[in-house]
Amino acid sequence: MKIVLVGYMGSGKTTVGQLLAEKLNMDFLDLDDYIETQLNTKIPDIFKEKGEIFFRKAEHQYLQEVLEKQDALVLATGGGTPCYSGNMDLINSKTENVFYLKLSIPGLIERLYKEKEHRPLIKHLADEDLPEFIGKHLFERSPFYAISKHTIVAGARTADEIANEILEKLV
Numbered sequence: 273m274k275i276v277l278v279g280y281m282g283s284g285k286t287t288v289g290q291l292l293a294e295k296l297n298m299d300f301l302d303l304d305d306y307i308e309t310q311l312n313t314k315i316p317d318i319f320k321e322k323g324e325i326f327f328r329k330a331e332h333q334y335l336q337e338v339l340e341k342q343d344a345l346v347l348a349t350g351g352g353t354p355c356y357s358g359n360m361d362l363i364n365s366k367t368e369n370v371f372y373l374k375l376s377i378p379g380l381i382e383r384l385y386k387e388k389e390h391r392p393l394i395k396h397l398a399d400e401d402l403p404e405f406i407g408k409h410l411f412e413r414s415p416f417y418a419i420s421k422h423t424i425v426a427g428a429r430t431a432d433e434i435a436n437e438i439l440e441k442l443v
């Protein structure tokens with residue numbers, strides 16, 4: 273069984289994915305971690321040294337690789353993964369267990385204020401510009417996230433509650 277989590281930066285994909293894999297006793301893979309290991313470079317450095325287009329090509333290549341090589345896994349994608357290179361079609365062709373972790377804009381802002389540093393798309397923004405950026409960016413990305421089979425409302429709930437809801441919906 274393959275389970276794939278998608279959603280905006282800060283929506284909890286990595287946290288919930290890890291917990292879900294533990295509950296199911298399955299392998300967990302975070303696509304960003306996988307890319308960092310394969311390229312031996314941290315995500316912010318990949319963006320800085322090679323640029324976003326290079327990152328998106330690598331992201332697509334490694335997404336294909338992990339979906340091909342492992343039959344059973346919980347995969348946390350990056351926030352931009354669904355929006356490039358036909359990645360959402362690829363994911364949907366491999367499994368029905370695709371979950372969009374949906375969080376409100378205020379919920380995302382609250383989390384991302386504290387977590388800007390590791391996220392190259394927002395680290396350069398002043399705190400007061402974050403709400404406008406996230407609002408616009410989420411609007412652009414939402415159509416891609418919405419192609420997921422399942423949408424999980426992830427606001428004001430613990431990672432444990434979210435993982436349990438996903439467990440109930442698995443096929």
Ligand SMILES: Nc1ncnc2c1ncn2[C@@H]1O[C@H](COP(=O)(O)OP(=O)(O)O)[C@@H](O)[C@H]1O
Nearest residue numbers: 280281282283284285286287288383429430431
């Ligand atoms: N259900 C939750 N409730 C409260 N905080 C959460 C929850 N899920 C994740 N977080 C916190 O939100 C931040 C972003 O989570 P993370 O799993 O890295 O998101 P993503 O991988 O989608 O970017 C982390 O600080 C994490 O501890």
Ligand SMILES: O=C(O)C1=C[C@@H](OP(=O)(O)O)[C@@H](O)[C@H](O)C1
Nearest residue numbers: 280281282304350351352391392
């Ligand atoms: O939204 C994005 O385009 C990105 C999200 C990040 O992952 P998280 O969603 O886990 O922060 C990471 O892939 C990279 O910084 C780009």
Ligand SMILES: [Mg+2]
Nearest residue numbers: 285286348349
């Ligand atoms: Mg993550």
